[in-house]
Amino acid sequence: MSSAYLDIQSIGIVGGGAMGRGIAQIAILSGHFVYLYDNNAEAVAAADAALRTTLATLVEKGKLDAKASEVALGRLKLCNDLADLRGCELIIEAIIERLDVKQALFGQLEKIVAGDCILASNTSSLSITAIAAACAQPERVVGFHFFNPVPLMKVVEVIDGLRSDSAAGDALMALTRKMGHTPVRARDMPGFIVNHAGRAMNTEGLRIAQEGVATFAEIDAIMRDQAGFRMGPFELMDLTGLDVSQPVMESIYHQFYEEARYRPSPIAAVRLAGGLLGRKSGEGFYLYRDGKKVEPELPMVASTNEGMPSIPVWVSPAHPQGSAALKTLLQRLGVTPQPDASPSKDALILVTPFGSDASSTAAEQGLDPKRVVAVDTLMDLEKASRRTLMSTPATDIAMLAAARAIFGADGVAVSMIRDSCGFVAQRMVAAIVNTACDIAQQQIASTSDIDSAVRFGLGYPHGPLTLGDKVGAAHLLEVLRNMLQGSGDPRYRPSSWLVRRVQTNLSLTIAGNY
Known part of the structure; x- marks a missing residue:
């Protein structure tokens, strides 16, 4: 040439x-x-x-x-x-x-x-x-x-x-x-960079909804307000149109010979069959009137008029990084956690798992599941405009109400979700970063091109590899490993790229000696 x-x-x-x-x-x-x-x-x-x-x-x-x-x-x-x-x-x-x-x-x-x-x-x-x-x-x-x-x-x-x-x-x-x-x-390679990397947010969002963890709107709100994304997965699919995004999801899944990381969801397939394409059809995951989204009401959003409950609060020390961040926030909210090694019999028990669900965390630590509420501390608690809490199936309603009031006392929105390995933001950010790591591992593109392609092509706040460094590669690896163990789903297998960079203390954006 x-x-x-x-x-x-x-x-x-x-x-x-x-x-x-x-x-x-x-x-x-x-x-x-x-x-x-x-x-x-x-x-x-x-x-x-x-x-x-x-x-x-x-x-x-x-x-x-x-x-x-x-x-x-x-x-x-x-x-x-x-x-x-x-x-x-x-x-x-x-x-x-x-x-x-x-x-x-x-x-x-x-x-x-x-x-x-x-x-x-x-x-x-x-x-x-x-x-x-x-x-x-x-x-x-x-x-x-x-x-x-x-x-x-x-x-x-x-x-x-x-x-x-x-x-x-x-x-x-x-x-x-x-x-x-x-x-x-x-x-x-199938999907090149952008369509390949973009599978993570959409398919993981669909999986969370399929498990009944949270509604479409709640998942989107968490990704916007807690994780810092411009749009959540369902807003994005409505904008693109399911007639475009669903065939791409299916194509990439089959082209990679049914790789679990790219598994589509029947939720999207059924909606496509029913003509619920998104903005272009007037209805998708949301309703649209005159081209504008009809904003649904989000369940269980905290209000400052609920008042601060007098219930004692105990923070589990089992996860030091999460518990330290949580105690700092609680102090700012005017709550002093119990200093004891174990909670009093009437205390609200707060846990901070990375990748585990509330039920298994309570069981592993020998805690009363009726009083346990899990708090997502992976993202910056001070900068986020939304906080996510997760209960066990047995958590008492009064404990849930107390937790909601405490974490919404300063007017920040609070999302209450059902028990799930990895909350919402944890598992979605981990999936996005893990997929990008695998693209780098396969040498489909350079790390700088992966970050540029996704940031410009999908509008993410950071390139996925830079995002992984920002959140903490070791934390994301912990999330993925716990999700893999808790769910048994191979879609959460950590990429070798991620594992090796955590082991050698390298940035995810550095190729190293290969």
């Missing part, structure tokens, strides 16, 4: 839908000539009209100079025949997600374009190696995965198939930067 293509100027785009239009927009605005083709002539005309409207809107809002808009549109060439793309240095296909259709298209293009023209697929789920297998020159086929909406989603995955020439990927990395986006490089 010629190094001249590090400076690609003319780009052919096949597909006039949302993705094709978005790619065309950032390409013409960055000084590239775009030849836009669709086998449906109406789609080409609609794409042209949409692009002109978008650029006009940017001009009206003062985000684009009128002359720059005019010049950019002058670089857009509408094509009625695939042969019109013959002079392009790069072709990007953004068509239907069917392997046979993409293979057929690339077969046609090989007969039209020059021998050193790069053929790039915007596929989100199909193997680049498989697409290239039908080509006479598979070395020039590369993945070039943009995210919707393209102008706003600033990350692009460049995927090397088994036969891809690395120079072709290098050319696309350089082109992405010129278009103002951030490129990340990945090996050809």
